[in-house]
Amino acid sequence: MSSTSMARPSRGSVTAVAIVVLLVVIGVAAVVLGFDLARAAQSFVDGLYPPRAVTAEGAQIRDLYTIVFLIAVAIFLIVEGLIIWTVIRYRRKPGDDTLPAQTHGNNLAETVWTVVPTLIVIFLFVVSWQTLNAVDTPAATPDTHIRAVAGQFQWQFDYLDNDGTTVLYTQNLATGEGGGMAVPAGRTVRLTLTSPDVIHAFYVPQFLFKRDVVPGRVNQFDFRVNEADAGQTFRGQCAELCGAGHRIMLFDVHAMTPTDFDAWLQERIQEQNATPPPRPSGEAGATVDISALNVAFEQAEVRVPAGAPFRIVFDNKDQGIPHNVAIHRDSPTGEELFQGEIFSGPDQREYEVPELDAGTYAFICTVHPNMTGTLLVE
């Protein structure tokens, strides 16, 4: 039996000692580093819940999450506790070479642990089906129609009329004060999702909701932001891998009171109708051509004379993808000196750029900051 005893230490003493030592080390480290353990525990538990939902639908999903979570925790504690207790209780004593009772099964126990879990999962299925019907049934008459167009790597939001057909206003910038999707809090919004290129996903964590944006297919869903959350901004992000710029596909959702929203939309519509795209004045001196294809500028470097206004003829060759040309001092992250209009390709615009001092500038695409080139003013 010597080789057997070598292969079978009779206790997990080494592991037990290792675990105890490790816990002590962690505990001492925590005290030394001054961790507030109570606060850490609280944030750990909070982290096991989704964020507070800001839509009516999200709140129902969060309630469902709570049900699933509590049942899950109960099952986890019972079963994991059973495993740990069994392992501690039934360790083999040193020198004990007798066989335990050779139990092959127990019909009653096996029936119980087949039937009870079946009932639990059927319960979970029924409650989740009910929630699904509540959150995923389209309203008969939504109050506001918005269309999100997701292209590599930019969101565009079209505000539609009440039929959901005519575009009233198009928002090209996805984030920031002047950009993002404005929604009326307390009204039902129908969001239609389309993509000109690859699959994206519209995801706002505080909605507890996402839906894929599939090219060749029109997806839509309804949501209603709580009235109480008017005035807040929520962060959204593409959730389906869509290429190298996946991580920069961010957008903001601004919740407004319905009156603010109506006023804002009217203002934007008028603003858009009042300012037709700038036309060439015929006075500008030099003209440079810049073009964009496959989310990159085709020119690494362009030159213009110093001290005189000039014209950029920008050719956006990317089908359905918005680009522009913006000029920054020194480097792509430098001070912005000029920003051209953003538009989707294939299309062309001519930008009139005011005079610049001699030096090196960077030109970038505002919606794709990784698209860059160098502008030499001589």
Added chain:
Amino acid sequence: MATTALTPAASTYRSGLYAWLTTTDHKKIGIMYLINSFVFFFIGGLLVLAVRAELAQPGLQFVEDQFYNELFSMHATLMIFVFIIPILAGFANYVVPLQIGAPDMAFPRINALSFWMLPLGGGLLLLGFLTGGAAAAGWTSYPPLSEDRPLASVGSGQDLWIVGLVLIGTSSILGAINFLVTIFKMRAPGMTLFRMPILVWTVLVTSVLVLMATPVITSALIMLFIDRNYGGSFFDPRVGGDPVLYQNVFWFYSHPAVYVMILIAMGTVSEILPVFSRKPLFGYKAFVFATAGIGALGFSVWAHHMFTTGSVYLPFFSLMTFLIAVPTGVKMFNWIFTLWRGKLTLATPLLFALGFLSMFLIGGINGAFSAAVPVDFALHDTYWVVAHLHYVLFGGSVFGVMAGFYFYFPKMTGRMLNETVGKLQFVLMFIGFNLTFFPMHQLGLAGMPRRIADYSSAAGWNDLNLLATIGGFTIAVSMVPFLWNVFVSLRSGPIAGDDPWEGNTLEWATSSPPPPYNFDRLPEICSERPLFDLRHGRTHPAATMPDPGPAPQPTHSAG
């Protein structure tokens, strides 16, 4: 019969490395499966260490966006297709013929072919890195992203990915046929289906899954290849194709493949628990039916990966996904009650098996969240899913693989691994695993999407990401005692003897390592634990079994 026409193997010049490269012995092939799989495990691990390093804090520090996409796409592809699936097939290759008292697999040469396709396929996958960029559209490679060259992967990496996976899939199909024939036709006298070791049952069900599902993904891959290279329009919406069709076909394979990635690990654990608790597996038949039930239900849940596409019938797939928890739960209770009132020896194989139980439990429970469709709307494609799949595939499969490795290493090499070093590895791996993947639940709930190279420091994800990175490197450190243990044991480990663990099944009835063709003589088989019966003087109740006689020997010669 012209059996004499078969030229005997010229064993004289088959020695050393050449013997391994040309072998058709299932044991050598099984060991080569393990070595090959571990090599790709380490490569896939290095790729993901780069991913974790990049995510440790906000800002792009180490890699560019496109390369980041290549890293995680290849990490998942390597881990799934050239590590987990083949290493389990490797254990099966080594153990199944031994456990059923057969001299080898039914088709030894096809067995060798199955193996040799794996390093070739894995090499093709990796070749993308040298030809301008590996596949970068995720291991799922959804079109149109995987089709539009300028907007997705540059170079031929995506094509190499397709060709590599088709090769690996072919290897799986050949292996599955081989296992099925071996199990149905080559069992020792007296070994009825319900006296087969549980590991053999799980290999049987896995092989059926592979055989039914793999041709389906092969079709998807070939359609994708045609779309990319020959102007096809299967999945490109601009010319009338349907990108969601790919997802249906892909997941029709890839969900059953999840069970391909875990059933044999479950089987291994089901061999280990009875040995180290000195009790039979609790509810053997229920376990078999649960395994078959998981296999059958596994074909009706694929669309739970597609709940957010807006194009599947949600309630059906929700119900089926919930239901598949039932046979899984049955297994969990069978395992626990195998230990219950046993006499547990906490050796390293049992520790890893217990790690499997307690971590797979979490992976099973957090899967139920995604079965509730509205909750899945919140969690889909976030880090929650990354946590879930790693609790199943790492907490489950990898811990199961390690349990199996420590359990079978003495049989394969004739030498014992060091228990203390093994336990050190377990503790490091267990802590590192939970540090890495538990915070990902919280990241997912907080809204962090998968597959992003960077995040804003204002998003509040900094601490949890740093924790996950520390955990990831702890797992990497746990590989040091592992490799050290193997290295030292191979050189100077204690001699194991035939049966170091007091095993229950036939592989422990032969020498360690077993001779070619495995057995000279087989014991009487009147239960699923023939060696236990032999050791404790238990014979067939009716005592009518004839002596099975000499063990079967092959009719052809293959070294």
